[in-house]
Amino acid sequence: MSVLAFDLGAGSGRAVLGWIEAGRLETMDVHRFKNEPVRVNGRFHWDIYRIFHELKEGIRAAYEERQDIESIAIDSWAVDFGCVGKDGELLRHPYHYRDAHTDGVMEQVTERIGKEFIFEHTGIQFLPFNTIYQLEAMVQANSPVLKETRTLLMIPDLLRYFLTGEMKSEFTNATTTQLFNPRTMDWDEDLLKAIGIPREWMADVVMPGTRVGELREDLQQELQVPAIPVYTSAEHDTGAAVAGVPAESSSFAYLSCGTWSLMGTEIEEPNTTPEAFEWNFTNEGGVERTFRLLKNIMGLWIFEECRRAWRGDDASHEALLEQMEEAPAFQSYIDPDDLQFLHPADMPAQIQEYCRKTGQKIPETKGEIVRCIMESLAMKYRHVLERTEQLSGQSFSGLYMVGGGIKNTYLSQFTANALGRNVWAGPKEASALGNITVQLTAAGKIKNRHEARKYIRKAVEVNAFSPKEHAAWNTEYELFCERTGLGNGLSKAKKA
Secondary structure, three states: OEEEEEEEOOOEEEEEEEEEEOOEEEEEEEEEEEOOOEEEOOEEEOOHHHHHHHHHHHHHHHHHHOOOEEEEEEEEOOOOEEEEEOOOOEOOOOEOOOOHHHOOHHHHHHHHHOHHHHHHHHOOOOOOOOHHHHHHHHHHOOOHHHHHEEEEEEHHHHHHHHHHOOOOEEHHHHHHHOOEEOOOOEEOHHHHHHOOOOHHHEOOEEOOOOEEEEOOHHHHHHHOOOOOEEEOOOOEHHHHHHHOOOOOOOOOEEEEEOOOEEEEEEEOOOOOOHHHHHOOOEEEEOHHHOEEEEEEEOOOHHHHHHHHHHOOHHHOHHHHHHHHHHOOOOOOOOOOOOHHHOOOOOHHHHHHHHHHHOOOOOOOOHHHHHHHHHHHHHHHHHHHHHHHHHHHOOOOOEEEEEOHHHHOHHHHHHHHHHHOOEEEEOOOOHHHHHHHHHHHHHOOOOOOHHHHHHHHHHHOOOEEEOOOOHHHHHHHHHHHHHHHOOOOOOHHHHHO
16 A cells, blocks of 8 residues: 655655655655745745645656555645635635735734743744734734634644545644644633634544545546545654654754754653743654754755846856855854844845944855855754754754755755764655654554654664764854854853
8 A cells, every 4th residue: 555645845746656666765855846935915825725736736747657646745844824714715815924924913912921931832933923922913914814814734744634624733834833832732811802703613623643534526537536535644844854753762953954944853742941932942843743843044045046146147046055165264243143133125135234233254255144144044954953952951962954954965964063963964855754654653564653753774774974064063063152142052051
């Protein structure tokens, strides 16, 4: 038997078949497509019906390859949602998390409700586009959509509803809303009430690996396929990516590297300590009722926005990284998580302005700007990894890097240099592999997440990066923390 995984990212999507043959995990890409958001009347939306069309094309292509498909599951980005009306129809194309309608809303909500209260009830880090703030923005705008809403569904839940007609919320994505209570394992009624959202809008939460309906009859006829069951995977793509980390032990640190960088570890119970709150860490759901203690880092979005601003032949990945090699090292740094990098009109100009404001050398050439980005990301990874160790009580010999960002081998090497530890890079498509193994576990073909990671280790290539010039990077790390206002990480505490 085989399973079909849809892995949806902020810029593209893919459909991947997976099965076990002769004791090995085998996969086959059957469909890839762009996922391009659109601006309409000044608002940034996901083109949800185009995405659904591509899902149908993926099912069609998969069935042409193999007729033994036992299940389908979807993973995607977090926090965004669609509102379904009383007639079962989607009321409006979902907003993109980078739309500006939430600007300033998080500060208003946290002042009214209290940041400590929200963190104690959810364990989720404060990001201005979290679902709770998107909903509050709609309430403040007196959105007509809310007057007609019957059910709120996260993006993979919404697409699954289009496939099956069944409405359920999946655990890993539900936790990212900052409206889910990990202690009660249900929606937090106090927070819903505080922003004026009825509890009945929130669909029942189910775990990864749960069967939620089968393909609708009209889709079976349209696509000429049978009534294939549809399951939940770890529907937050980072949850799927963590399930796809080829770790050799149960204690490991990971970095899911792409548009966003998400770094953390897997724990059994959420960590809502004062330190986790102060450092703005998050406790998102994982497979088998685990939690992902992690921190979001702005990631390669900054690099890609520079490429978009520059355009032209000399703005290819390869050309820019070649120019970076020629630029001097350790000239200037940014904090990738500064809010001025969230949705700027001109990313290179924002980087230069940040360096100007912090009294650093201003990077002028493309190569200097790219080196500033890559070195800053590597330094920020060290900062977050050290705090992850302190919060989890674990010590990590190295870091597993997964996701599309590992194609940038410079970043993997810089990260090893900054950490002073080994970095193991691979696989690029960990989310799809995690999605597949969750389905195979639900089917009884794999025992649990630990065995799933063994299958993944055998199936993928992992490249090892050893640290180089760590003494120089270690000295520069102190300067990075000072110039970005991050303090000295944990280094001063360790010296004390």
